[in-house]
Amino acid sequence: MDTTSPAAFVNGEILKMFVGRRVRTVVQAQREEGGLLIGQSTDGHQLTIKGASGAPMSRYLEIIGIAEPNQTIRAEVCTDFGENFDPAPFNGLCKLANGQMKHLFL
Amino acid sequence: MPSQSTNPAEGSGGGGFPKARNAQTLLPLTVKQIMDASQTSDDKSNFAVNGLEVSTVRLVGRILNKVDRVTDVSFTLDDGTGRIPVNRWENDSTDTKEMADVQNGDYAIVNGGLKGFQGKRQVVAYSVRLVTNFNDVTHHFLHCIHVHLELTRPKPQGNANITTGTPNQTMFRDGMAYNQGSHLNQASTFSAPQNTGTGTDMSNLVLNVFHDPSVINNDHGIDAEYLSSRLNLPEDTVRKIIQEQVEMGHLYATIDDNHYKSTMNG
Numbered sequence: 001m002d003t004t005s006p007a008a009f010v011n012g013e014i015l016k017m018f019v020g021r022r023v024r025t026v027v028q029a030q031r032e033e034g035g036l037l038i039g040q041s042t043d044g045h046q047l048t049i050k051g052a053s054g055a056p057m058s059r060y061l062e063i064i065g066i067a068e069p070n071q072t073i074r075a076e077v078c079t080d081f082g083e084n085f086d087p088a089p090f091n092g093l094c095k096l097a098n099g100q101m102k103h104l105f106l
Numbered sequence: 107m108p109s110q111s112t113n114p115a116e117g118s119g120g121g122g123f124p125k126a127r128n129a130q131t132l133l134p135l136t137v138k139q140i141m142d143a144s145q146t147s148d149d150k151s152n153f154a155v156n157g158l159e160v161s162t163v164r165l166v167g168r169i170l171n172k173v174d175r176v177t178d179v180s181f182t183l184d185d186g187t188g189r190i191p192v193n194r195w196e197n198d199s200t201d202t203k204e205m206a207d208v209q210n211g212d213y214a215i216v217n218g219g220l221k222g223f224q225g226k227r228q229v230v231a232y233s234v235r236l237v238t239n240f241n242d243v244t245h246h247f248l249h250c251i252h253v254h255l256e257l258t259r260p261k262p263q264g265n266a267n268i269t270t271g272t273p274n275q276t277m278f279r280d281g282m283a284y285n286q287g288s289h290l291n292q293a294s295t296f297s298a299p300q301n302t303g304t305g306t307d308m309s310n311l312v313l314n315v316f317h318d319p320s321v322i323n324n325d326h327g328i329d330a331e332y333l334s335s336r337l338n339l340p341e342d343t344v345r346k347i348i349q350e351q352v353e354m355g356h357l358y359a360t361i362d363d364n365h366y367k368s369t370m371n372g
Contacts, residue, residue: 006138007186009247024186062240064186077168079213081240090244093251101251104136105187 006106007064009097011090012045017098018067025073026081026090029057039063042091051075060085132217134164134249137188140220140227153220153227156257163229165190165216166237166246172210179205183216183229192216194231204234213237215246255355311337312347313356316368327360327367 007024008014015023027039027047037049039061050068052075055061060081065073097105135155140163143153153160167185179194196202208214218231237243315321315336321328330348334341348366351357357366 006188009186060240062243077211079168079211079240081243085240086244089241089248093244093247096251097247101254103142104139104250104254105247106138 008106009090009094010067011043011094012041012047012071013043014094014098015041015045015047015067015071015073019069021067022064022076023067023073024062024064025094026060026062026085026087028060028087029055031057037061042087042094045071048072049075049078052078056080059083060087130162131160132162132164133158133160134246134253135160136247136250137165137167137183137185137190139187139250139254140165140190141188143220143227145222153222156254158257161219163218163220164246165218165229166213166243167216169208169210169212169214172208174205181210183214191226191228192218192231192234193228194218194234207236208234213240213243215242252355308339308343309347309351311339312344313351313368316357316366317370322368324367325360327365329364329366 005022007022008018010018010023010025012025015025025041025047027037027041027049030038030040030046032038032053032055035053037052037055039047039049041047048071049055049061049063049065050072051065052061052063055078060083062077062079062081063073063075064077064079065075067073133155139155140153143155143160146152146154146159165183165185167183170182170184170189172179172181178196181192181194182189183192194201194205196205213236215233215235215237216229216231217233218229221228221230312333315328315333330341330345333339333344333348337344348357352359352366356369358369359365360367
């Protein structure tokens with residue numbers, strides 16, 4: 001029953017507010033650069049993911065990890081959400097989960 | 107929803123749970139909501155979320171620390187908002203098969219009973235299904251939000267508290283919560299300014315048309331012109347009310363931006 005480290009739903013924009021904290025997001029894997037994964041967030045930002053090299057390209061990946069500065073996440077868990085994930089509802093969820101409905105999540 | 111609001115006595119009393127749902131009704135929840143749930147006084151094994159007694163819940167999260175035993179499987183479910191222990195009794199081979207399909211790290215949809223045992227909250231699962239379409243994860247959390255809004259919006263005590271603070275605007279909003287109980291309550295308790303009173307009545311008028319059986323059965327819904335002629339109200343007023351109701355989540359656009367249906371009975 002550890003509720004001390006919930007992971008906040010974030011998109012590229014909201015990620016900035018959670019530097020140093022645990023977050024969860026979904027990115028579409030685009031390419032790898034020197035062991036770093038570059039993915040597109042559900043609101044169109046480019047995110048850098050540490051610790052997720054070898055991920056399948058062009059698929060949607062859920063990343064749970066610690067938010068770092070410069071649109072970067074240090075991944076702890078990486079889950080393949082497949083090719084048919086719909087980014088738009090997830091993006092809407094991120095906004096709701098950090099806005100009016102925050103008390104259901106954090 | 108109308109069935110929840112047709113009992114003014116219960117509504118204005120504020121104590122009882124809505125009769126349309128009972129404790130067995132499955133509620134999609136986040137683990138955070140479960141941890142925040144209050145224990146109902148008489149029996150420590152019962153819980154209330156938003157003042158509604160809840161015993162059957164749906165959770166979606168990752169499976170951790172799975173332990174297989176002879177007659178049951180236990181694991182921790184982490185849905186990102188918190189973690190909760192889950193137990194699944196294996197009574198027959200389908201239970202065993204279902205539990206063999208999920209491994210640590212997998213996403214699963216868990217339906218089960220919420221229990222309190224020795225001060226700890228846990229879920230006794232009836233079904234544990236592996237998530238294969240990850241849109242289900244997004245959908246679950248949006249569903250949690252939707253149900254939370256449905257259950258909190260018509261709450262009479264909340265209305266009374268808010269309306270004492272800022273009567274003008276919230277009165278107008280509360281009127282849209284199609285809750286006859288609180289509506290009657292307000293009318294007698296507060297002297298509502300004339301204009302907001304009319305606004306409330308008008309939004310109720312508009313919603314009533316949407317809930318007319320002939321309209322509910324119409325796939326395309328109805329447009330502002332129809333409403334305007336039926337209610338004998340100016341079309342821009344009707345459009346404004348529609349827009350507000352769309353923002354409140356009571357109406358949605360169908361074939362184009364001009365046709366709307368109610369989200370109730372949908």
